[in-house]
Amino acid sequence: MQKRWxxxxxxxxxxxxxxxxxxxxSLTLASVLCQRDICTFDEAKAFFRPSLQELHDxxxxxxxxxxxxxxxxxxxxxxxxxxxxxxDVDGTTSVALVYGFLQTYFEDRxxxxxxxxxxEGYGISFQGIDWAQENGYSLIISLDCGVKSIDKIxxxxxxGIDFIICDHHLPDDELPQAIAVLDAKRAxxxxxxxxxxxxxxxxxxxxxxxxxxxxxxEPLFQLLDLVVVSIAADxxxxxxxxxxxxxxxxxxxxNGVLRPGLQALKELADLRSELDITQIVFxxxxxxxxxxxxxxAKRSVAMLxxxxxxxxxxxxxxxxxxxxxxxxxxxxxxKEALQMIEDDDFLRSARSTVxxxxxxxxxxxxxxxxxCIEKYYRPTIILTESNGKATGSAxxxxxxxxxxxxxxxxDLLDQFGGHMYAAGLTLPVENVPAFRERFEQIVTNTIxxxxxxxxxxxxxxxxxxxxxxxxxxxxxxxxxxxxxxMAPVFMSTCVYDTGSARVxxxxxxxxxxxxxxxxFFDAIAFGMAExxxxxxxxxxxxxxxxIEENVFRGNVTLQLRIKDIRFAE
Numbered sequence: 001m002q003k004r005w006x007x008x009x010x011x012x013x014x015x016x017x018x019x020x021x022x023x024x025x026s027l028t029l030a031s032v033l034c035q036r037d038i039c040t041f042d043e044a045k046a047f048f049r050p051s052l053q054e055l056h057d058x059x060x061x062x063x064x065x066x067x068x069x070x071x072x073x074x075x076x077x078x079x080x081x082x083x084x085x086x087x088d089v090d091g092t093t094s095v096a097l098v099y100g101f102l103q104t105y106f107e108d109r110x111x112x113x114x115x116x117x118x119x120e121g122y123g124i125s126f127q128g129i130d131w132a133q134e135n136g137y138s139l140i141i142s143l144d145c146g147v148k149s150i151d152k153i154x155x156x157x158x159x160g161i162d163f164i165i166c167d168h169h170l171p172d173d174e175l176p177q178a179i180a181v182l183d184a185k186r187a188x189x190x191x192x193x194x195x196x197x198x199x200x201x202x203x204x205x206x207x208x209x210x211x212x213x214x215x216x217x218e219p220l221f222q223l224l225d226l227v228v229v230s231i232a233a234d235x236x237x238x239x240x241x242x243x244x245x246x247x248x249x250x251x252x253x254x255n256g257v258l259r260p261g262l263q264a265l266k267e268l269a270d271l272r273s274e275l276d277i278t279q280i281v282f283x284x285x286x287x288x289x290x291x292x293x294x295x296x297a298k299r300s301v302a303m304l305x306x307x308x309x310x311x312x313x314x315x316x317x318x319x320x321x322x323x324x325x326x327x328x329x330x331x332x333x334x335k336e337a338l339q340m341i342e343d344d345d346f347l348r349s350a351r352s353t354v355x356x357x358x359x360x361x362x363x364x365x366x367x368x369x370x371x372c373i374e375k376y377y378r379p380t381i382i383l384t385e386s387n388g389k390a391t392g393s394a395x396x397x398x399x400x401x402x403x404x405x406x407x408x409x410x411d412l413l414d415q416f417g418g419h420m421y422a423a424g425l426t427l428p429v430e431n432v433p434a435f436r437e438r439f440e441q442i443v444t445n446t447i448x449x450x451x452x453x454x455x456x457x458x459x460x461x462x463x464x465x466x467x468x469x470x471x472x473x474x475x476x477x478x479x480x481x482x483x484x485x486m487a488p489v490f491m492s493t494c495v496y497d498t499g500s501a502r503v504x505x506x507x508x509x510x511x512x513x514x515x516x517x518x519x520f521f522d523a524i525a526f527g528m529a530e531x532x533x534x535x536x537x538x539x540x541x542x543x544x545x546x547i548e549e550n551v552f553r554g555n556v557t558l559q560l561r562i563k564d565i566r567f568a569e
Contacts, residue, residue, distance in 0.1 A: 001377060003564050004455045005544060007491065008035055015039040028466060029474050032459055032488050048477050050247040052221065058208035062189040067164045067180035067205060068212045074139045075105055082137040083112040084128060086144040086198070087297035089233035089288045093226040094143035094166070094199040096304035101206050101220060111137070114297040118362060118386065122417075122424060124149040133159045140164070141205075144198025147171040147183050148417060166201040168236075170419065193241040195484075199230030200245060224249040225259060226304065228480075232277045233285035237484030246480045250275065260312035261303040268316055273551045277482045287319055329361040333382075334371040336360075341376060351452065352378055352443040354436040356392075358385035358429075366393035366422070373397065377454050379405065379443050381425070383432065389414065390432050394423040399451045400443075409438045456563050458544050462490035465519040472547055472558055489563060491544045501536055503529045511535065513543070513560065522550065525562035534567060542566045 011034035020030035022041040033039070038047050046054065058064055074081055081102070085095035092114065099112045113132070115125045123145035129152065132140055139162045146153070146165035153163050153176035163178040170185050182201055184191040196204070203223070210217045228249025231242055238246050253275045258266065262284070266275070269283035288300045299319055306312035337355050341347045353372055360368075365382040372380045373395055379402050383392035396402035401420045410416065412435045416425035427435055481487040492515060500512040507529035514520045523545065525531070535541065543562050550559035 001375070001454060004450065004453050005458060005491070005564065005566065006455055007458045007460065010460070011035050011039075019044065025474060026466075026471065028460065028462065029471065032475075032478075035459060036485060047243075050244040052244065052248060054244060055207070056192055056241060058204040058211070061182050061184060061191045061201075061204060061208075062186060063180035063182055064205070064208050067182055068208045070139065070162060070164060070179045071141075071205075071209055072212065078109065079139055080109045080111075080135070080137045081106055082132045082135075082140045083110065084124065084132075084140050084142045084145075085112070085114055085301075086123065087114050087117050088144070089285050089300075090198040090230045091144040092288060092297055092300040093230040093233075093304065094202040095301050097199055097223045097226045098141060098143060098166075098202045098206060099301070100305055101223060104219075111135075112298070112301055114301060117297070124152040126152065126155060129156045129159060129161060132156075132161055138162065142166060143202045144168070146176065146178070147181060147186075148176075150174060150176045152176075153178050164205075166198065166205055168196050168198050168201055169417070195237045195239065195242055197227070197230045197234045197236045197242070199227050199234075200236075200242065203227050203245070221248070222252065222256070225252040225256070225262060228253065228277075229262070229280055229284055229288075232280035232482065233288070235281075235483055238277065238480055238482035239484035243480070243485065246277070246482070250277075250480055259304070260306045260309045261316065263309065264303070264306075264312040264316035268320055273549075277480045287316070290319055290325075330364045330367050330371070333360050333364060333368050337368055337372055337382065338375060341372070350378070350440055351447055352440050353380040354383070354432075354439055355381070356383040356385075356390055356429075356432045356436075360384035362386050362391065366395065366424075369393050369395040378452055379439075379447070381439065383425075385429060388429070389426050390429045391426040392424070394418065394425065396421045397451055398455050400447050405439060405442045405446065408442045409435055412438065456544050457486075457489060458491045459488045460490060462492055464492055464495065464513070464515045464521060467519075467521065467547060467558065469558070472549075475547060476549075487546045487548075489544055489546055491542065493542045494540045495543055496538055496540045497535050499538075501532060503532055509535070509562075511562075521558065521560050523560035523562050524550075525565060528562065528565055531565050531567075535565075539567060541568075 011031055015034050016027055016030045019033055019039055020027050023044055038044050083095050083099040085091035095112045102110055113128055115128055120127050124142055141164045143166045145167060147167035147169055156163055165178045165181045167183045171183055175181050182205060184194045184196055206220050210220055224245060228246045231246045236242055265284050265287055271279050271283045299315060303312060303315040306315060340355055353376055362384050365384055369380045369382045377397055379396045379400055381392060381394040383390045394402045403418050403420055403423050406416050406423055406425055412431045413425055413427045416423060418424055495513045495515050498512045498514055502510050504510050507527055509525040509528050509532060511523040512520055513523050544564050545560040545562045548559055548561050550557050
């Protein structure tokens with residue numbers, strides 16, 4: 001698929017020169033920093049050396065005092081507490097963190113609960129509240145869900161059950177009548193950082209509990225491995241406080257004693273090098289998610305809390321079976337969905353994709369939506385039937401707000417929620433044709449032509465000879481990379497392969513590139529085998545790429561991970 005190459009605007013030259021002089025670095029690297037709004041020595045120090053001392057006061061979160069006081073009251077009154085979390089990675093890591101931390105203080109008076117994706121659906125459920133009442137729980141702490149559960153919290157209040165909500169999703173104008181609603185995105189919350197993951201909100205709650213009780217925070221900081229897994233999997237910006245939490249979470253993963261559950265996941269995913277955000281996203285997250293998609297998400301929490309290697313490996317093996325089953329559904333449904341598009345003249349030329357089939361597996365529709373976008377780059381919704389309703393997931397393309405597009409169709413829906421690039425929705429089956437037509441109309445009227453073409457955002461041009469170990473060492477210190485701080489993408493023009501180009505694996509290219517015939521770099525281009533015939537002929541081309549380390553049989557070399565290839569017309 002052809003991509004748009006967009007080179008970022010060059011930052012102010014005076015600021016670039018200032019930071020280059022202050023840090024004794026090249027103008028190229030200084031420009032990369034300035035593009036990320038790091039233009040002074042102090043800003044660079046905070047960026048390169050994230051400190052836990054720079055974390056915000058947790059009591060700046062609206063209602064934090066109420067939440068902590070109610071938790072301490074429950075501790076003193078010997079109450080039973082239920083830790084309630086969503087079934088995805090953010091939810092299960094949140095539960096593992098809060099339950100694991102509070103278990104020391106509440107011992108056998110604390111339990112955790114993860115709703116069933118199919119019988120209960122997303123978030124707080126009436127069934128979960130009934131279960132809490134039947135088992136004597138008087139306080140529920142919800143994590144990564146609850147900020148829109150007005151009716152559920154009202155129901156809990158009639159049962160004499162208090163709620164403390166820890167969420168990070170955008171709330172409606174009306175908030176649930178809980179004891180406390182901890183969410184930096186609520187309009188009246190003064191908290192200075194708005195992009196915490198759900199696990200991050202749970203962490204801040206436990207931090208406030210430590211401060212109020214005069215407890216040592218070090219045992220809590222040891223749980224930052226769970227926080228970084230949630231940050232990576234939930235694709236929240238790795239900026240500000242999230243950067244601090246992710247940085248120290250990765251330190252914990254790579255330099256500390258890996259908890260047995262994550263060690264088992266690491267070995268199962270065959271991750272041999274130092275863990276980073278990308279490896280968490282592709283190695284850990286799918287397997288943790290698989291338990292909730294294909295079975296019982298409580299298994300993921302139990303795996304994360306496992307005390308021994310043997311216990312963890314037994315659980316991970318079971319979760320991996322679920323992941324293999326998930327992959328099977330993912331592959332077969334994606335193939336079927338793409339065939340439906342290709343067989344339909346209207347769908348092939350549409351600006352959006354809305355597909356429905358009652359037999360598709362609910363647990364993978366979001367993944368299938370993303371797979372469809374890889375071939376047909378446009379807002380996509382995949383629906384299946386569950387409990388007599390059409391339900392599914394939406395995914396979007398760069399710059400297009402799919403949540404707003406769905407909002408414009410809300411009269412056809414039972415419920416929906418999400419954000420700019422991903423959403424979930426439920427509607428009557430008979431409304432699917434009308435919804436498909438309305439959604440296509442909304443997208444057609446609002447999407448820009450350029451948003452229908454995938455974009456590669458390039459930081460700046462670079463000559464291959466500029467890439468040296470010292471250059472890369474500074475780039476590496478800019479990690480962790482992710483949304484808000486993506487790995488720098490460079491562009492080099494008129495490069496050519498030295499004659500070693502070959503197709504490897506599933507349509508990938510291995511190359512050895514040079515510009516001047518003196519500086520050479522190995523390169524990998526995933527899914528770009530189509531370019532092989534022209535490259536093999538020695539035709540020069542332009543590349544955009546990230547620079548990374550390649551570890552092979554213990555040897556570490558620099559490698560270019562190619563994002564796209566472009567030949568002169």
